[in-house]
Amino acid sequence: MSDHKSASFTKKLIYTSKTHPDDRSRMRAVANNLVLHLHPTKVPAAALRWSYTWGLGGISALLAILLGITGVLLMFRYDASVERAYTSIQFMETQVFFGSLVRSIHHWSANLLIVTVFLHLLRVFYTGGYKKGRAANWLIGIILLLLVVASNFTGYLLPWDQLAYWAVTVGTSLLSYVPGAGGSISNFLLAGPEVGQGALRNFYAIHVAVLPALLVLLMSYHFWKVRKDGGISQPAPPLTADGKRRQRVERLTTIPHLVQREFVVAVALITVLALWAMFVPAPLEELANPTHPPNPAKAAWYFLGLQELLLHMHPLAAMILPGIVLSAIVLIPYWDKEEGDIGVYFRSTIGKLMALAGAFFATALVPLLVLLDEYWIDFPALLPSWPTLVSNGLVPLLLTLAGLLGIYTSMRIVARANRSEALVGLFSFVIVGFVLLTIIGIFFRGPNMALIFPY
Amino acid sequence: MERQRKEQHDAQKKSDNRQLSRRDFMKLGIGTLSALAILEVGGASLFFMKPRSLEGEFGTEVIAGPAESFPAGSVVQFPDGRFFLVRSQDGGFLALYQRCTHLGCSVTWEADKSRFFCPCHASSFDFHGDVENPPAPKALDTFPVTIVNGQVLVDTGHSQARDTFTQNQLVYA
Numbered sequence: 001m002s003d004h005k006s007a008s009f010t011k012k013l014i015y016t017s018k019t020h021p022d023d024r025s026r027m028r029a030v031a032n033n034l035v036l037h038l039h040p041t042k043v044p045a046a047a048l049r050w051s052y053t054w055g056l057g058g059i060s061a062l063l064a065i066l067l068g069i070t071g072v073l074l075m076f077r078y079d080a081s082v083e084r085a086y087t088s089i090q091f092m093e094t095q096v097f098f099g100s101l102v103r104s105i106h107h108w109s110a111n112l113l114i115v116t117v118f119l120h121l122l123r124v125f126y127t128g129g130y131k132k133g134r135a136a137n138w139l140i141g142i143i144l145l146l147l148v149v150a151s152n153f154t155g156y157l158l159p160w161d162q163l164a165y166w167a168v169t170v171g172t173s174l175l176s177y178v179p180g181a182g183g184s185i186s187n188f189l190l191a192g193p194e195v196g197q198g199a200l201r202n203f204y205a206i207h208v209a210v211l212p213a214l215l216v217l218l219m220s221y222h223f224w225k226v227r228k229d230g231g232i233s234q235p236a237p238p239l240t241a242d243g244k245r246r247q248r249v250e251r252l253t254t255i256p257h258l259v260q261r262e263f264v265v266a267v268a269l270i271t272v273l274a275l276w277a278m279f280v281p282a283p284l285e286e287l288a289n290p291t292h293p294p295n296p297a298k299a300a301w302y303f304l305g306l307q308e309l310l311l312h313m314h315p316l317a318a319m320i321l322p323g324i325v326l327s328a329i330v331l332i333p334y335w336d337k338e339e340g341d342i343g344v345y346f347r348s349t350i351g352k353l354m355a356l357a358g359a360f361f362a363t364a365l366v367p368l369l370v371l372l373d374e375y376w377i378d379f380p381a382l383l384p385s386w387p388t389l390v391s392n393g394l395v396p397l398l399l400t401l402a403g404l405l406g407i408y409t410s411m412r413i414v415a416r417a418n419r420s421e422a423l424v425g426l427f428s429f430v431i432v433g434f435v436l437l438t439i440i441g442i443f444f445r446g447p448n449m450a451l452i453f454p455y
Numbered sequence: 456m457e458r459q460r461k462e463q464h465d466a467q468k469k470s471d472n473r474q475l476s477r478r479d480f481m482k483l484g485i486g487t488l489s490a491l492a493i494l495e496v497g498g499a500s501l502f503f504m505k506p507r508s509l510e511g512e513f514g515t516e517v518i519a520g521p522a523e524s525f526p527a528g529s530v531v532q533f534p535d536g537r538f539f540l541v542r543s544q545d546g547g548f549l550a551l552y553q554r555c556t557h558l559g560c561s562v563t564w565e566a567d568k569s570r571f572f573c574p575c576h577a578s579s580f581d582f583h584g585d586v587e588n589p590p591a592p593k594a595l596d597t598f599p600v601t602i603v604n605g606q607v608l609v610d611t612g613h614s615q616a617r618d619t620f621t622q623n624q625l626v627y628a
């Protein structure tokens with residue numbers, strides 16, 4: 001009983017039972033370790049492969065933690081009022097010790113988080129990580145992605161510079177095209193008809209309290225569910241020589257094998273992020289000026305794919321299309337019930353081909369369509385007697401959906417892909433298309449949103 | 456024990472489905488009360504956060520000035536009121552909300568081209584706020600104008616949507 005006292009205080013924080021120098025007690029000590037509330041005691045060796053998960057979920061979690069820490073620091077110095085917000089940021093940039101660095105880490109972590117969560121979604125999709133009872137976690141994941149985007153969007157307004165003001169104005173105006181409640185939702189969010197003091201207050205409260213609370217809850221649920229679903233997805237092990245049973249998979253203990261890897265990734269990420277943040281400070285433009293939007297006025301970079309759509313379609317159509325895509329992504333687990341290919345990147349050789357074909361078509365088609373629409377096609381002029389909601393909304397929307405359906409069915413019929421493989425092709429097309437639209441929006445749109453070449 | 460009771464209860468229920476057992480009564484009662492509580496708390500929070508739109512200078516009645524100080528064919532910007540006061544050739548007033556009907560950027564008056572231009576997605580509107588060039592789907596919104604004792608008053612609290620410009624929107628001194 002003496003070692004009960006001698007166990008150091010820090011050890012007691014991590015272990016619930018006292019350590020004892022015999023094997024049984026050591027086992028118990030390991031089993032009661034805090035780390036093992038998050039992870040199972042053993043994990044399949046293959047699941048530890050860097051090239052399977054790319055560590056993207058863990059990196060996202062770490063970024064979320066960094067955002068929490070730097071965010072709380074920022075709260076001590078930030079002032080959520082129209083008169084003082086901008087100056088409080090300026091003060092932070094110039095006078096506060098490490099103010100610029102803390103803000104910069106917060107800024108870059110937030111932007112990186114969007115990228116890593118998006119890539120994590122891609123990796124889960126391409127390895128079929130939503131299969132075998134993982135549909136619920138796929139849905140939780142999508143909600144997490146939306147929460148991350150919402151956090152970025154609400155945080156965007158807080159510096160109250162030109163970028164903030166106009167990106168949020170354009171972003172919330174989209175809502176007013178939602179038939180029925182859209183106008184009142186936007187009115188509610190902004191606490192009035194346009195972005196002002198009420199909007200800044202609302203966004204601040206949502207950004208620092210509502211969304212972080214939801215994120216913490218859902219992230220905990222997400223991790224717990226990964227364990228309850230039997231750990232991360234893995235291919236079914238091959239059959240034994242007699243063909244009667246599955247071979248046993250090699251399992252490694254979480255401590256040290258998984259924890260060590262996590263530690264290395266964490267240290268590397270923090271180092272790179274800190275260096276980057278030191279050399280590239282977070283941007284701050286001129287003070288917001290409600291009478292003079294900058295030209296071009298662009299939304300935040302991760303919305304520029306959507307903004308690009310807006311240039312080609314009626315706003316209602318440009319909202320319905322991503323809505324349909326998002327719902328389809330939510331429903332993927334119910335469409336693709338093939339379970340044999342779980343844990344294999346791109347499902348199969350055919351799946352790989354479909355992914356390449358989808359990406360190829362998107363790369364060829366999307367820029368071409370953007371150019372055509374910019375210089376030649378003009379639906380409202382072609383169909384002058386129709387309301388623009390139809391000629392510039394319904395028509396391009398239906399054409400796009402027909403195109404997507406065509407790609408899927410031709411993969412099913414021509415390439416004889418099964419549902420799962422054809423879905424890989426269609427998904428690749430949509431994702432590459434979306435990324436290309438975003439790139440066009442970021443780099444190829446200049447003053448008056450005209451197409452330009454970035455030199 | 457518990458299971459037995461439940462079975463008994465289920466059997467009873469089958470035999471007479473009009474009867475409301477104590478168990479069901481409690482379930483129904485607790486369910487209803489919880490739903491009510493959620494509604495109340497949710498409703499109270501919504502009211503708590505209700506738009507506080509009438510804070511500050513924008514959203515009140517603005518005194519633009521004496522009517523005769525605006526020559527026919529002129530466009531004057533009121534940045535704090537967020538509007539342009541337009542006076543047509545025949546002397547009618549129109550207060551145009553500066554908010555582009557596409558996605559809410561502010562339009563600027565380009566006198567040389569006699570148009571309102573929106574830099575965000577290049578919509579333009581003519582002198583009366585009618586769409587000249589999409590993507591804007593409809594004419595600029597207006598604010599009600601009244602003329603009292605020769606003073607032009609603009610009520611920036613109530614924007615009015617319209618599809619196109621019509622003559623009867625003009626207000627005369």
Ligand code: HEM
Nearest residue numbers: 053057058060061121124129137138141142144145232233
């Ligand atoms: C804040 C955002 C998120 C965090 C912190 C997070 C974290 C994680 C972590 C740590 C894992 C364990 C495996 C790995 O590291 O790859 C995981 C697995 C998983 N995630 Fe996420 N995730 C997030 C968002 C998403 C999104 C956007 C999706 C997809 C819509 C998603 C769906 C899943 C699924 C289905 C699994 C199980 C995958 C498998 O079994 O192969 N998560 N997540």
Ligand code: FES
Nearest residue numbers: 555557558573576
């Ligand atoms: S906001 Fe004016 S053209 Fe888009």
